[in-house]
Amino acid sequence: MNFHSTAQKEAHEKALKHPFKAVAFDVDGTLTHFARFVIPSFMAEALVAIPGNIPRAICTGRDLRFIHTQLKHICGHSPEPQEEQERWTIFPENGSEGYRWNARKKDYESWFEVPWPKEPTMDTVEAYGKDKLGSQGVFLLREHTVVVRHPDWVYLSPKITRYMSKRSHDKLKTLFHHNGWLEEFSIQDSGIGNVILPKEAGKGNAMQRWAKLMKLPLKDILVVGDQPEEGGNDEDFISGRNGTGFTVGKTTPYIYPLPVFSSKDTRLTGPEGTAALLKQVRWEEV
Numbered sequence: 591m592n593f594h595s596t597a598q599k600e601a602h603e604k605a606l607k608h609p610f611k612a613v614a615f616d617v618d619g620t621l622t623h624f625a626r627f628v629i630p631s632f633m634a635e636a637l638v639a640i641p642g643n644i645p646r647a648i649c650t651g652r653d654l655r656f657i658h659t660q661l662k663h664i665c666g667h668s669p670e671p672q673e674e675q676e677r678w679t680i681f682p683e684n685g686s687e688g689y690r691w692n693a694r695k696k697d698y699e700s701w702f703e704v705p706w707p708k709e710p711t712m713d714t715v716e717a718y719g720k721d722k723l724g725s726q727g728v729f730l731l732r733e734h735t736v737v738v739r740h741p742d743w744v745y746l747s748p749k750i751t752r753y754m755s756k757r758s759h760d761k762l763k764t765l766f767h768h769n770g771w772l773e774e775f776s777i778q779d780s781g782i783g784n785v786i787l788p789k790e791a792g793k794g795n796a797m798q799r800w801a802k803l804m805k806l807p808l809k810d811i812l813v814v815g816d817q818p819e820e821g822g823n824d825e826d827f828i829s830g831r832n833g834t835g836f837t838v839g840k841t842t843p844y845i846y847p848l849p850v851f852s853s854k855d856t857r858l859t860g861p862e863g864t865a866a867l868l869k870q871v872r873w874e875e876v
Contacts (some may be wrong), residue, residue, distance in 0.1 A: 609810075611873075614647040617650040633861040643675060682788050715736050
């Protein structure tokens with residue numbers, strides 16, 4: 591196993607012995623292959639194999655409708671699809687809002703939301719962004735976040751997709767810095783696009799709210815993502831500060847997030863890494 595420090599190796603060994611009481615996942619690149627947007631059947635089967643009493647969460651830059659579609663696919667692999675659905679908490683738009691299951695209503699209901707600040711408005715951000723990115727930026731204004739994607743042709747090549755996403759992130763960050771907006775907002779690169787969100791939102795803050803709701807220490811929550819680098823979509827999520835973080839994508843020079851290895855000591859990425867990790871860790875039902 592190739593660890594970059596003795597401290598990371600020790601943290602990895604400790605994490606695999608730790609009994610986790612909850613688990614949260616990013617989606618793109620974590621439950622799906624890069625830029626594929628569909629959860630493979632083997633990944634869905636690994637998710638429904640998690641012990642029944644373990645709370646699980648999806649935390650993604652995607653919107654609520656997308657997550658509902660993914661959950662329907664996941665639950666379709668369970669012998670108890672309704673019970674499986676009730677086990678999930680949903681954090682769309684990079685933790686800008688949260689939904690949990692209401693047994694009485696038999697549906698997900700809003701638990702919290704972080705509204706978009708009054709200034710600058712989403713329309714203002716879109717206008718400034720289009721001026722800087724031109725035709726290379728496709729802006730989607732959602733309820734709590736602004737998503738910046740690219741023209742469809744960009745997604746034909748993973749290498750071009752990552753390059754364009756990073757390039758857009760750098761331009762947007764420069765724009766926000768110039769206008770003094772970085773005190774109120776974060777810009778996060780998912781590798782396939784960027785999400786602009788209020789500072790009080792974010793996947794890390796969502797995990798803190800979730801841990802408080804369940805009355806669990808953050809260390810007891812297993813969190814899995816793939817974009818931990820500075821400015822990445824999962825930077826705070828799998829940093830080790832808001833759960834025990836593992837990466838199935840990029841790595842950092844720090845102890846966390848921890849890598850995932852196969853039985854042959856090769857590093858695993860994508861849904862293959864996530865599925866393998868779920869078989870390696872220990873669980874403690876509450």
